[in-house]
Each structure stands twice: as C-alpha cells, then as structure tokens.
Amino acid sequence: MTKRAQKMLRLMDRAVTEWQIPVIGKEKGRVIRRLLARHKPTRGIEVGSLFGYSAILIAANMGRGGHLTCVEQNPFLASLAQSNAHHAGLKGRVKVVVGDALRVLPFLRGPVDFVLIDAKKEDYLDYLKALEPRLVKNALVIADNTGVYRREVMPYLTHVRNGAYASREFDFGFDCMEVSTYRG
Numbered sequence: 001m002t003k004r005a006q007k008m009l010r011l012m013d014r015a016v017t018e019w020q021i022p023v024i025g026k027e028k029g030r031v032i033r034r035l036l037a038r039h040k041p042t043r044g045i046e047v048g049s050l051f052g053y054s055a056i057l058i059a060a061n062m063g064r065g066g067h068l069t070c071v072e073q074n075p076f077l078a079s080l081a082q083s084n085a086h087h088a089g090l091k092g093r094v095k096v097v098v099g100d101a102l103r104v105l106p107f108l109r110g111p112v113d114f115v116l117i118d119a120k121k122e123d124y125l126d127y128l129k130a131l132e133p134r135l136v137k138n139a140l141v142i143a144d145n146t147g148v149y150r151r152e153v154m155p156y157l158t159h160v161r162n163g164a165y166a167s168r169e170f171d172f173g174f175d176c177m178e179v180s181t182y183r184g
C-alpha cells in the first residue's frame with residue numbers, strides 16, 4: 001500500500017472514531033488486507049462506499065493493475081469517495097458510479113473476482129444475485145455487518161452457506177463479516 005493511501009486511511013480512522021461513522025474500520029480492514037494479499041484480485045466491485053474508506057483500503061491492496069468499481073447511491077458521498085480515492089493516489093484504480101446498486105449492477109460489464117457488499121442490509125442477496133453471472137471461479141465475496149444485522153442478512157447467509165460458495169464467518173465481537181469464495 002502506498003504512503004498516500006496509508007495517510008488517507010489514518011486520517012479517516014481518526015475521523016470515524018470521533019464521529020462513529022459506519023466504515024469497515026481497522027480490525028475488519030486488517031482481515032480484508034490479508035485476504036486481498038492472498039487472492040490478488042484485479043477486477044472488483046464495491047456496493048456502498050460512503051466516503052471511500054473501504055474503497056481506498058481495497059484498491060490500494062488489489063493485485064497489479066487492479067481496478068475497483070464502486071456503486072454509491074448518494075451523489076454527494078459518491079463524489080466525496082471519488083475525490084478521496086484520488087487524493088489517496090488511486091485515481092486510475094477507483095471509479096465511483098452514482099446510483100441505486102439494484103439498478104446499476106445489472107448494467108456493469110466484465111468478469112469480477114472481488115466483491116464487497118456494504119449497502120442496504122435487506123438487499124444483500126439481490127446485490128449478489130445481480131453479480132453472480134459475472135463472478136469468476138474463486139472470486140472473493142465479502143459481506144459486512146452480518147452480525148449487527150443478522151436478521152436482515154439471513155437470506156444472504158443462507159445462500160452463500162448452502163451452495164456455490166465456500167463460506168466462513170469472521171467474528172469480531174462487536175460485529176461479523178462473511179467471507180465467501182465462489183466455487184464456479
């Protein structure tokens with residue numbers, strides 16, 4: 001990860017601690033970085049970007065030539081996320097698309113080897129189903145907040161734990177994150 005990206009994440013870490021902003025944060029971020037180092041994805045999609053914390057973390061740790069497309073429905077947050085990624089030195093690696101992911105995802109093209117799902121909790125399964133036809137074998141799919149919003153994400157958990165994925169839960173005490181690998 002470049003010094004600029006590290007500096008931006010440190011700055012954001014201070015802000016989110018102060019104001020309790022719901023970003024992936026340091027502990028989950030550490031696990032995501034380890035997974036990215038192992039899988040080295042190059043074509044990622046993020047659903048729900050807020051102001052770009054996870055986008056910077058992911059794009060800065062993807063494989064060589066990696067590119068992350070983010071979908072964020074709030075136009076102000078989308079432009080903030082794009083600008084923060086730019087300032088983190090990731091201009092060419094992050095593209096933020098404005099819109100409701102349920103409408104945008106079916107129109108994105110190309111293979112996908114990494115997904116972070118972190119938008120409306122009740123819609124996690126629909127986001128995944130919109131992307132599934134484009135997932136390559138061994139694609140890494142991460143869903144955040146599966147502890148805090150257990151009831152809302154249950155259809156998603158049932159799907160990834162009973163079929164085309166190898167799936168495991170990371171329990172952080174304060175919340176969980178589901179990490180699944182698409183078997184193809």
Ligand SMILES: C[S@@+](CC[C@H](N)C(=O)[O-])C[C@H]1O[C@@H](n2cnc3c(N)ncnc32)[C@H](O)[C@@H]1O
Nearest residue numbers: 023024048050053054072073100101118119120
């Ligand atoms: C928990 S925040 C994302 C945090 C971000 N992943 C991070 O860790 O830095 C959830 C974001 O999802 C966005 N969102 C909610 N519903 C959405 C939808 N249907 N399509 C796209 N974005 C959505 C919200 O505007 C908000 O910015």
